Amino acid sequence: MPPRNPGEERTTQMPPVNRPTQREPELITHREPDDEFLMAGVADDDDEYYDDEPELTEEEERRLRKKKIWKRVRIGAFVAIGLMILGPVIAIAVAYPLVEWPRPNEIADAQDKTITLLYSDGSEMGKITSPGQNRTMLTYEEIPDNVKNAVMAAEDANFYDNPGFDAKAIVRAVWIQATGGSSGGSGLTQQYIKKATGNEDPTLTRKFTELVKAYKMSNESDHNTILTAYLNTVYFGRGANGFKAASQVYYNKPMKDLTPSEAALISGMIQTPSWSEDEEYAKKRWEFVMGQMLQKKWISQADYDARQFPQPLPFEQTQPAGLDGPLARVSQQVQNEIDSELVGLTMEKAQKVGVTVHTTIDPKMQQAAVDAVNSVMDGQDAELRTSLSAIEPQSGAVKAYYPGKDGLKGIDYAKGTIQEAGSSFKPFDLVAALKMGKGIGDTYDASPRKIAGVEIRNAGNTTCGKQCPIKQAMKESLNTVFYDMVAGPEGTGTKAVADAAHAAGIPKIVRVGGQDKQTLVGEGGNPPTAGISIGADSAQVRPFDMASAFATFAARGIYRAPFFVTKIVGPTGDVLYQHVDQPVPAFDPVETKSRDIADNVTETLKDIPSGPIACASGRPCAGKTGTHELPGSVDQNSKAWMVGYTPQLSTSVWVGKDQGNVAIKNKQGNPIFGSGLPGLMWKKFMDTALAGAQKEPFPKPVPLGNFNPPRKSDPPSTPPSNQQPSNQQPSNTQPSNTQPSQTRPTKPSGCGQIICPPSGQPDPSEDPGTGGRNPGGG
Structure with a gap:
């Protein structure tokens, strides 16, 4: 067996270096009954002895809780801001390749459809055609600067400075709506998308899709092209799609001959074209556009100071030939009704669709x-x-x-x-008297006289005596009776x-x-x-x-x-509106x-x-x-x-x-x-x-008040003034x-x-x- 080197000898008997000695645990059976209690006391004493952190006061604990809460709020706010910034960016990136913006030629082809009017029996009365029907598309160079500036002043003064949408305008619109106001916030490009698609639903989905399309349109075309498309297709009221048609229906002149003031009035109608005949609204919008043009230096201060409201021609004089005579006015009333809140449609939409309108006019009665x-x-x-x-x-x-x-x-x-x-007008006097409790048999002094300080006279050939029943006074139209009925002491x-x-x-x-x-x-x-x-x-x-x-x-x-x-x-035969009684x-x-x-x-x-x-x-x-x-x-x-x-x-x-x-x-x-x-x-x-037609009789009335006049042998009397229905x-x-x-x-x-x-x-x-x-x- 080879000799071993002393360094190789096993040292199992040696304790680990620097290892602290431990007390050998005692057997449970060896512990005294009170040891557990004593040990617990020692542990408590040790904890108290080694706890060197001072105890917090209630105020300090409250501050500590607030600090933790605000920390969480800050973290949550940072996360929310990040999502607000990154979320839309990601959403736009996803939606961008999936949307297409409407081309102006396609939009123009879909506009100016004929509206057909029918009599109540279903026969055709006539048609309503658009002033711009069969119009040609204008180029950017053909549109006068007056018109371009007026439209931008009315709808998007910073049009050439934004990427298809005006972020400031959107934020401003959100704030106005949040505080109870009303504002759209759409830039001119977004408005073009909205008008071209015909989708004006007040939903976030529509606004988001509109914004993406506007952004894409701005990337794929230039601002001049967008402005031209807008001016060729937007609705200006009076049945006019496009500014060329609008200049005819408002002033019966070519665009190149419009003054800045006239262009401002037409442009002001874009916001609510159905109010084109409301003079107060038209003046308000015209003033706004003129002010914007001055601010942008598109007109001089002298021109602004000398401004006069450019009264448009009467609506009736500028409409395209179609129905004539009284039926032309029927057509106008139909158009007014379509544009009203009652129907819930607009002429702008009706022209895009090409609707058929069933009117109430009876052809036999109209001819009569x-x-x-x-x-x-x-x-x-x-x-x-x-x-x-x-x-x-x-x-x-x-x-x-x-x-x-x-x-x-x-x-x-x-x-x-x-x-x-x-x-x-006298039947309305009688309604008021009946509601007050009087009856058609009540009598009044029919002689010419002063009533409430006013001299009132009648026709000289009256057959009514001094005391005349209301029914006879209505037949003879006696002024003294009805003046007294209203203005007299018991009127x-x-x-x-x-x-x-x-x-x-x-x-x-x-x-x-x-x-x-x-x-x-x-x-x-x-x-x-x-x-x-x-x-x-x-x-x-x-x-x-x-x-x-x-x-x-x-x-x-x-x-x-x-x-x-x-x-x-x-x-396609779908009912867009139905009158309800x-x-x-x-x-x-x-x-x-x-x-x-x-x-x-x-x-x-x-x-x-x-x-x-x-x-x-x-x-x-x-x-x-x-x-x-x-x-x-x-x-x-x-x-x-x-x-x-x-x-x-x-x-x-x-x-x-x-x-x-x-x-x-x-x-x-x-x-x-x-x-x-x-x-x-x-x-x-x-x-x-x-x-x-059947000869329908009038129903026999239920008598109200004194229904029958007094007999000639009865003494004349004036009905009491305090006879009233309980309600x-x-x-x-x-x-x-x-x-x-x-x-x-x-x-x-x-x-x-x-x-x-x-x-x-x-x-x-x-x-x-x-x-x-x-x-x-x-």
């Missing part, structure tokens, strides 16, 4: 209206103007519309003018009359001459003066609305808004009470269409004539009316002149009354329109003591047309059966 006007007005003064509107009471459908013979070249005398209604008050008319169908706001006008109010928006009781003062209404209001009487107190469009159908009790929330009021009014109007204006073959008809006395005259009229109805049809006829304050005479040189030319046109139309209160409005003026105040400078609100105070009336004068409201 034309024939009635032409027949009666043949040989009459060429300056006389007239309108005829017919509405179906059970639906609100406009069955015939004759707003004048000149089509789109003249004034719409049905919905484009406001006129004093004369005695045709209804003027506001109650206005409220009754509004409930029946007279709108509170009407648009006349491009401006909104509040109806049936006094100066400064106060309650009307007592002249409203005889159709004077503020009793100015559109002829069309009188047909609608009397339709409420015919429908037994149920109001239905008048309409022209029953249905809109797409090119929305009946509303007019005179009382309880339908039976509203019905009873209307039936009692009808009872007073049934005997008025008589003699030469009685309906043919004994057909039951009801109605009211009216005249408006020429200011300063005692034997001449300036306006005349006949408004009447059967259960199937309500029709309003008006006659006047453009000047509004001149005498109207027939071809024999005699003054025109409601029972004259208007009554004859009304009768001829009603007889023809209803030929072959009605008399108006607290006190009638004005202002006497109706016999002269017409001076009109504003430059205003000599009938569309200017006339404010003279006549008080003519007439006996509809004899044509007798009633110088006090007719």
Whole structure:
């Protein structure tokens, strides 16, 4: 065995170097009973002995917790910011190759489709064509700088500085919407994408896709190309797609001849093109665009300071030839209705789709209206103007519309003018009185006298005694009775009359001459003066609305808004819009009470269409004539009316002149009354329109208040003023003591047309059966 080296000897008996010695554990069986308790005490003492960290106070613990919370918040915020930055970048990178932006030539080909109009029986009425149909695409060089600058000022002043979208505008729009405002935030490129695709849904998906397409469009084309595409395809209102068509429908001139101011007005319409005929809105947008152009130095300070609103040509004068005569106005009403909130469509979308519109116009009744006007007005003064509107009471459908013979070249005398209604307004006095608790048998002093300090007179040929029942006073159109009914010491008050008319169908706001006008109010928006009781003062209404209001009487107190469009159908037969009947009790929330009021009014109007204006073959008809006395005259009229109805049809006829304050005479040189030319046109139309229709009688009314007049042997009496339905209160409005003026105040400078609100105070009336004068409201 070889000798071993001493360094190789095993050292198992040696303890590990630097290894601490450990106490040999004791056997459990060797421990004393109290050892565990003693050891626990030692351990506690040791822990206390070696715990050199001071104990935290409550304030220090609270600070420590806050520190930890804010640390987590900071980390979460950094993560969220990172996702906000990287998330959209990643999403855009993924979506970018999957989307395509619309090419302008393809968009132009899809625009300007023809809209077909049908009569109520399904036969074709005509077509609406776009002003830009068959247009050629403009190049960038062909577009004047005035136009380019105006459009950028209106929609995206920093267009040439952004990559297809304006980040600042988007952030600003988000902030405005978050704080309760409304803003789109879309740059010009994004707007092009939105308009071209026709997708305007207020969703994040649509906005994101639109942004990606805009970004891609900016990368694949230049700003000049994008601006040109936009100007060739965007909708400007009035049926015009593209600025070339817009310059024609607003100013009837080529783009190169537009002034910066005119270009600014057209550009301002891009935001809400359906408001193109709202003059207040147009001025607001024009001012904004002009200010933006000044700020960008696209116009000089001198040009800005010298600016004047560039009034566009009337809508009617710039539309392409299509329907003519009264049907041209029907077409305009259809377009207005499509652009309204009622339908929920727009003409812009309708033109892109190429829809078929089913209208309410009955071809037989429409022709009857034309024939009635032409027949009666043949040989009459060429300056006389007239309108005829017919509405179906059970639906609100406009069955015939004759707003004048000149089509789109003249004034719409049905919905484009406001006129004093004369005695045709008196049924609304009666509604207010019935709601107050009176009845058609109640009597009033019919003698000429002062009422509330105003001298009121009647026709000299009245058959009514001093105490005259309301029903007879309505037939003879006695001013003293109705003035007393409203303005007397126990009267209804003027506001109650206005409220009754509004409930029946007279709108509170009407648009006349491009401006909104509040109806049936006094100066400064106060309650009307007592002249409203005889159709004077503020009793100015559109002829069309009188047909609608009397339709409420015919429908037994149920109001239905008048309409022209029953249905809109797409090119594949899909229904894009369908009219829904929305009946509303007019005179009382309880339908039976509203019905009873209307039936009692009808009872007073049934005997008025008589003699030469009685309906043919004994057909039951009801109605009211009216005249408006020429200011300063005692034997001449300036306006005349006949408004009447059967259960199937309500029709309003008006006659006047453009000047509004001149005498109207027939071809024999005699003054025109409601029972004259208007009554004859009304009768001829009603007889023809209803030929072959069932002769429906009016329902027998439920008597309200004192229904039957006192017998001649009974002493005359005035009904008590405190007789009221339990759910009605008399108006607290006190009638004005202002006497109706016999002269017409001076009109504003430059205003000599009938569309200017006339404010003279006549008080003519007439006996509809004899044509007798009633110088006090007719």
